[in-house]
Amino acid sequence: MITLSVIKADTGGFVGHSAVHPRLTAEARREIERAKSSGLLVDGHVESCGDDISLIMTHTYGPEAGLIHSFAWDTFQATTHIAKDLGLYGAGQDLLSDAFSGNLRGMGPGYAEMEFEERPSEPVLCFLADKTEPGAWNLPLYKMFADPSNTAGLVIDEKMHAGFAFEVYDLCEDRRIVFDCPAELYDMLMYIGAPARYVVHGVRSKTLGTTAAATSTQRLSLIAGRYVGKDDPVMIVRCQSGLPAVGEALEPFAFAYSVAGCMRGSHHAPIMPVPVGQAHPSRFDGPPRVVALGFQIKDGRLVGPRDMFDDPAFDGARRQATEVMDYLRRHGPFEPHRLPLEDLEYTTMASLTRRLSHRWTPITTEVATPAGLR
Ligand code: 13P
Ligand code: 13P
Ligand code: MG
Ligand code: MG
Ligand code: MG
Incomplete structure (x- = not known):
């Protein structure tokens, strides 16, 4: 069985929310190469759409695997670091938690995963x-x-x-x-x-x-x-x-x-x-x-x-x-x-609701015109 995981995050936009800076993509590619050499991944590819980086990875650990998710988390931390250095917009935008715990569920990065023969x-x-x-x-x-x-x-x-x-x-x-x-x-x-x-x-x-x-x-x-x-x-x-x-x-x-x-x-x-x-x-x-x-x-x-x-x-x-x-x-x-x-x-x-609350009156009563408008 092989698992295909696509894990993505916005770790900073270049310029505004429009794209990923090439230095972030290069860093993610370096991390993917390292993970292939270490045997964690069978293969991997990095691509971006707009200001989001996607890690496209094959491995044998199954969906929601701690090792794979923590690798993605660490990679997004590394790209966030560069985004901060470059002052990119919304650096670390999708990393909603301070610490990794088990898998990425509820932590911000999105993931689609499937395991198949x-x-x-x-x-x-x-x-x-x-x-x-x-x-x-x-x-x-x-x-x-x-x-x-x-x-x-x-x-x-x-x-x-x-x-x-x-x-x-x-x-x-x-x-x-x-x-x-x-x-x-x-x-x-x-x-x-x-x-x-x-x-x-x-x-x-x-x-x-x-x-x-x-x-x-x-x-x-x-x-x-x-x-x-x-x-x-x-x-x-x-x-x-x-x-x-x-x-x-x-x-x-x-x-x-x-x-x-x-x-x-x-x-x-x-x-x-x-x-x-x-x-x-x-x-x-x-x-x-x-x-x-x-x-x-x-x-x-x-x-x-x-x-x-x-x-x-x-x-x-x-x-x-x-x-x-x-x-x-x-x-x-x-x-x-x-x-x-x-x-x-x-x-x-x-x-707006707070500010205007006293000005709303039932339609059946006389309109309370604000003093300034009388
Ligand atoms: P992103 O989720 O792509 O960062 O977009 C945010 C936004 O508010 C764009 O106007
Ligand atoms: P080919 O003959 O080009 O392989 O196309 C087969 C097919 O079913 C395309 O939908
Ligand atoms: Mg987004
Ligand atoms: Mg953004
Ligand atoms: Mg985006």
Whole structure:
């Protein structure tokens, strides 16, 4: 069995929240090389999307392994150190705890992990996003694994025809449920259509009995109790032979669907599929970006990556994202560009409520006009 772990954190932005400084990436690459030499990792690769660094690692310790998580934590501490030295923005932004204890759960860095028996050919896609939240994967996962208009294999591949099981987390109540799709598809959509709260954590093939997809599922604001940037999630999807073909797993991103995030984590904006070199959200800290790194895994080695959205066939989605961004931006501080009050990441509402409380009166009574306005 091999484990694929993608562990990510924002340890400082260059400039503002737009990118990772090359010195941080170089440091992470040095650490990965060291971990390969020491035998901790079978293989590893470092990539960034926006201001988040992802460590893409293969090893034999299984998901949530203390050794792997503490290695990632230490690496993010090292990049934070450099970020502080360079005065990068939000140095150590996603490291919410002072000390490492066991694994990264609830500590800030996000992780998607899966353990599986490597097939003779093992194509995987690692998706990295910036300026959005984990629920942003709900729509593409639904399309990949449950929508025959997206995934032809659901109809014509015998090993996919029985469908997939979706594990969904309720981030507000700390509980989970598994939906058997397609039978329970409509039940599931009632929940995952609300991606701020219900998030697909993983998908399994019913026929193969193995894991097919995994996402990073925590919400930073629920851990910290305040706004500390968006979660900027990652996702792993295994492909082919009873799982979606590579092209079926990429197809949902040909549509620049709307996600929560962008400026101050508080706006709806279209997600733009881009090659790694364009994963630097700058206009209104957006539009949110997604990159897809393709690997063939062989004996645990990460053969790749291929930069999967470096394809003119995604130009249409990029154009659409720009148009939708223009359209939404013209709403300024109004919904549906700005998030609804309950989903706003930070807000002046509390102090406003205090300041204006004595001025609100029931509609049925006479208006109390403030002295200054009389
Ligand atoms: P190739 O013939 O190029 O291998 O394509 C096979 C296929 O099924 C693509 O979806
Ligand atoms: P990040 O989560 O990518 O740091 O974004 C934070 C933000 O507020 C951007 O406007
Ligand atoms: Mg940031
Ligand atoms: Mg980010
Ligand atoms: Mg963030």
